[in-house]
Amino acid sequence: MMAGSDNAVLDKAWAERWLRESARVIGVHREELIDLDRAIGDGDHGENMDRGFRAIVAKLDEESPDSVAAALKMAAMMLMSKVGGAAGPLYGTAYLRASTAVGDGVALDGQAVAAMLAAARDGIVARGKAQAGDKTMVDAWTPAVDAAGKAADGTAALAAAAAAAEAGAEATKPLVARKGRASYLGERSAGHVDPGAVSTAYILRAAVTATMSKADA
Numbered sequence: 001m002m003a004g005s006d007n008a009v010l011d012k013a014w015a016e017r018w019l020r021e022s023a024r025v026i027g028v029h030r031e032e033l034i035d036l037d038r039a040i041g042d043g044d045h046g047e048n049m050d051r052g053f054r055a056i057v058a059k060l061d062e063e064s065p066d067s068v069a070a071a072l073k074m075a076a077m078m079l080m081s082k083v084g085g086a087a088g089p090l091y092g093t094a095y096l097r098a099s100t101a102v103g104d105g106v107a108l109d110g111q112a113v114a115a116m117l118a119a120a121r122d123g124i125v126a127r128g129k130a131q132a133g134d135k136t137m138v139d140a141w142t143p144a145v146d147a148a149g150k151a152a153d154g155t156a157a158l159a160a161a162a163a164a165a166e167a168g169a170e171a172t173k174p175l176v177a178r179k180g181r182a183s184y185l186g187e188r189s190a191g192h193v194d195p196g197a198v199s200t201a202y203i204l205r206a207a208v209t210a211t212m213s214k215a216d217a
Contacts, residue, residue: 008211010108010154015071016060017210023053025202025209036195040182044085045195052083052091068108072099072116086180087196090124090137097123113157114148117204121145128179135177135189137196140165144204155211162204169197 008014026033026049033046055078065071072095080092101119105112121141130136147164151157170193177189 008155010068010113010158010211011106012065012067012071014107014210015068016064018207019053019056019060019071019075021206021209022203023057025206026050026053026199029198029202033195033199036193036198039192040177040185040189041195042085042181045087045199048083048085048087049091049199052079052088055079055082067102068105069099069102072096072102086128087199090128090196093123093127094120094141108154110148110151110153110157113154113161114145114151117141117148117157117161118145130179133175134179135172135175135182135194135197136179137194137200139172139175139194140168140197140200140204143168144200155208158204158207158211162201162208165197165201165204169193169201172197 026046030046030050033049034043035046037043037045056075059074059078065074076092076095076099079088079095082088083091097119098116101115102108102112108116121138121144124138124141125131128136128138130138132138132142143164144161147160148157151160172194173192174190175194176187177183177185177194182189182192182194
């Protein structure tokens with residue numbers, strides 16, 4: 001779908017900026033994500049995500065994708081091959097489903113952004129079998145999808161999704177984990193935010209930051 005009233009054109013240049021900004025943000029917050037995962041998981045989320053996104057940037061340095069869909073599919077392949085633990089398959093599936101949802105659109109409008117995010121979330125749910133309230137990244141993705149669907153255009157959809165994901169990640173703190181390694185802790189998992197929800201919020205915020213950047217910046 002083509003962009004309509006968007007303030008920014010959400011095209012292949014934007015998609016590449018999004019992936020590069022995601023890599024930068026994940027790198028900055030690598031230790032934070034490690035610490036969050038160490039509290040309720042095995043402590044490798046930050047390291048794994050950083051490795052995966054550095055691989056994405058290295059691939060982008062070799063060749064720029066020719067479409068939004070191609071950029072998302074490339075990200076999926078890199079994450080599936082480079083990221084260990086649960087994050088690789090989950091995020092890889094998310095980007096792959098998002099790529100399919102985008103299709104051959106040159107640029108995305110609000111409806112396309114909402115469909116892309118919904119497909120990503122649904123891929124994570126299908127792969128991880130988690131639902132909202134289980135204290136996983138789904139608790140950031142679901143409010144993001146809901147918020148994006150109410151926005152007027154693509155830029156607004158991304159901004160609404162990022163804000164909702166950030167709130168959703170924070171809201172995982174009092175929850176008791178019902179899925180993943182954190183579920184082994186039972187009641188002791190309460191009081192900690194889910195690292196996957198936090199990395200989701202960082203990635204969706206990076207999508208917003210990418211709308212504010214110029215292709216030649």
